[in-house]
Amino acid sequence: MNIEKVLSPVVSNMKPSGIRKFFDIVSSMPDAISLGVGEPDFVTPWHIRDAGIYSLEKGRTYYTSNSGLGELREEICRYLTRRFGLEYNPENEVLITVGGSEAIDICIRSLVSPGDEVLIPEPSFVCYTPCTQLAGGTAVPIVTKEEENFKLSAKALKEAITPKTKLLILPYPNNPTGAIMTKDDLMQIADVLKDTDILVLSDEIYAELTYNSKHVSIANIEGMRERTVVVSGFSKAFAMTGWRLGYACGHPEIIGAMTKIHQYTIMCSPTTSQYAAIEAMKNGDGDIEAMAAEYNYRRKIILEGLRQIGLSCFEPLGAFYVFPNIGISGLSSNDFCEKLLLEQKVAVVPGNAFGDSGEGFIRCSYAYSINAINKALEKIDKFVSKYR
Amino acid sequence: MDMQEKILRLLENDSSYTHEQIATMLDIPVEQVKAAIAEMFEKGIILKYCALIDWEKTEREFVTAQIELRVTPQRGEGFDKVAERIYQYPEVKSVYLMSGGYDLGVTIEGRTMKEVALFVAEKLAPMECVISTKTHFVLKKYKQNGVVFNKPQKDERRVITL
Numbered sequence: 446m447n448i449e450k451v452l453s454p455v456v457s458n459m460k461p462s463g464i465r466k467f468f469d470i471v472s473s474m475p476d477a478i479s480l481g482v483g484e485p486d487f488v489t490p491w492h493i494r495d496a497g498i499y500s501l502e503k504g505r506t507y508y509t510s511n512s513g514l515g516e517l518r519e520e521i522c523r524y525l526t527r528r529f530g531l532e533y534n535p536e537n538e539v540l541i542t543v544g545g546s547e548a549i550d551i552c553i554r555s556l557v558s559p560g561d562e563v564l565i566p567e568p569s570f571v572c573y574t575p576c577t578q579l580a581g582g583t584a585v586p587i588v589t590k591e592e593e594n595f596k597l598s599a600k601a602l603k604e605a606i607t608p609k610t611k612l613l614i615l616p617y618p619n620n621p622t623g624a625i626m627t628k629d630d631l632m633q634i635a636d637v638l639k640d641t642d643i644l645v646l647s648d649e650i651y652a653e654l655t656y657n658s659k660h661v662s663i664a665n666i667e668g669m670r671e672r673t674v675v676v677s678g679f680s681k682a683f684a685m686t687g688w689r690l691g692y693a694c695g696h697p698e699i700i701g702a703m704t705k706i707h708q709y710t711i712m713c714s715p716t717t718s719q720y721a722a723i724e725a726m727k728n729g730d731g732d733i734e735a736m737a738a739e740y741n742y743r744r745k746i747i748l749e750g751l752r753q754i755g756l757s758c759f760e761p762l763g764a765f766y767v768f769p770n771i772g773i774s775g776l777s778s779n780d781f782c783e784k785l786l787l788e789q790k791v792a793v794v795p796g797n798a799f800g801d802s803g804e805g806f807i808r809c810s811y812a813y814s815i816n817a818i819n820k821a822l823e824k825i826d827k828f829v830s831k832y833r
Numbered sequence: 834m835d836m837q838e839k840i841l842r843l844l845e846n847d848s849s850y851t852h853e854q855i856a857t858m859l860d861i862p863v864e865q866v867k868a869a870i871a872e873m874f875e876k877g878i879i880l881k882y883c884a885l886i887d888w889e890k891t892e893r894e895f896v897t898a899q900i901e902l903r904v905t906p907q908r909g910e911g912f913d914k915v916a917e918r919i920y921q922y923p924e925v926k927s928v929y930l931m932s933g934g935y936d937l938g939v940t941i942e943g944r945t946m947k948e949v950a951l952f953v954a955e956k957l958a959p960m961e962c963v964i965s966t967k968t969h970f971v972l973k974k975y976k977q978n979g980v981v982f983n984k985p986q987k988d989e990r991r992v993i994t995l
Contacts, residue, residue: 462995468991477992479993481992482994483994483995486988570995621995742843742858745857745858794995
């Protein structure tokens with residue numbers, strides 16, 4: 446049997462992750478300092494963990510309903526109203542998923558047919574293109590630029606739209622750039638979309654990590670609610686990555702379609718995680734704010750540090766990443782990251798892992814203690830001094 | 834939260850932050866940080882900077898005890914005078930006035946249990962105002978100043994994730 450021939454060509458042709466090589470090198474370096482992690486360094490707050498443990502003690506080990514515990518859906522709706530002014534009906538406009546990732550996958554699968562085009566601002570998180578391809582759609586990247594603060598501009602959006610365009614992915618606050626979209630930015634996007642049938646998948650997993658201002662969802666812009674699916678989750682805001690819990694909110698017909706896929710492929714999201722999440726929604730606002738305040742301190746320290754080193758660095762106003770331009774080193778993203786790792790034992794992620802337009806940049810995560818960040822900055826300084 | 838409180842909270846968590854780092858974190862000029870900290874030292878709001886040490890990991894032999902003291906308050910001066918007589922001893926690391934079943938909570942450090950016990954028997958118990966003492970030796974420290982002792986320091990996250 447030719448094992449390669451049995452694989453689906455869609456999967457065979459899927460690009461492998463751009464970090465495999467670095468992961469292998471860094472895994473063999475126990476003393477390396479990593480700024481490569483895309484998850485919080487905080488442990489899930491104890492009262493949330495305790496709620497999960499309590500649910501196990503109570504023997505709550507069964508499936509929940511396909512769309513998730515009613516109480517959790519209600520709490521999510523209250524939370525979204527309280528924090529972002531979004532209004533959803535817990536009965537039919539919310540689906541609890543296995544992380545934001547599942548929500549993205551089944552949203553795309555629910556909407557995209559073969560031949561449809563999906564617009565994806567880049568650099569951005571890596572799952573949108575493969576999910577689009579698995580659904581038979583065509584991923585159309587829209588390059589966002591450093592000089593435009595990595596925002597999606599109305600002009601770039603307009604230019605990318607064709608009669609085949611079905612869906613726009615809106616990944617803000619953005620991983621890896623840390624860019625955000627303000628209300629004004631979103632109104633311009635809404636203006637472009639309002640006379641079309643294009644839907645929006647707004648990936649707002651980093652919404653709570655927005656600095657100096659409050660996150661605005663495009664679903665809150667007039668006329669956008671019914672065509673937007675808001676995807677979010679517990680991983681970043683509540684430091685709950687390993688619990689694998691997210692949610693999607695949107696038009697009942699779309700959420701219904703997503704629930705169909707979800708019930709056949711997943712059945713329901715992990716029950717223990719759902720009980721823990723109820724506690725997070727009810728009593729977790731203080732945790733979110735404390736963690737966001739800490740990230741904000743680190744953000745300023747790493748931004749200032751990178752700029753002092755001489756790397757030009759746009760000020761990220763969301764998520765927990767900085768995305769410095771490494772032009773002065775004369776190295777490509779891959780070379781920069783590989784040499785930095787081998788010579789200074791500091792791991793960062795090459796910008797082109799997030800799309801071709803990320804070439805010339807690196808992603809540094811600041812989900813680390815200020816101590817670790819300062820140590821890494823010292824080493825990056827030595828490295829850049831050598832190559833500039 | 835005003836700027837003074839923001840600075841204090843940062844320093845309370847980690848007093849090794851430099852003035853420059855604090856200035857960056859709070860978006861204020863370094864001079865303002867320096868002036869604010871100097872003023873807080875002046876006013877006795879900040880008393881000193883020190884390190885939190887897990888002595889268990891060192892060779893040093895010593896014991897800590899928490900003493901519950903019931904005392905008779907002094908006429909006109911209440912408990913303050915009694916506390917003052919107690920906190921003068923260098924062996925005494927902390928003194929708190931407590932509500933509830935006893936009056937003063939006193940922390941004492943010494944090289945051995947015997948040394949601490951003798952200190953209580955010879956110095957604290959005989960004081961005229963002391964009605965009774967109850968000595969509790971600390972066997973293990975789990976958490977102090979918000980910091981968990983003996984917590985694994987290893988970062989268990991995968992080193993690179995997108």
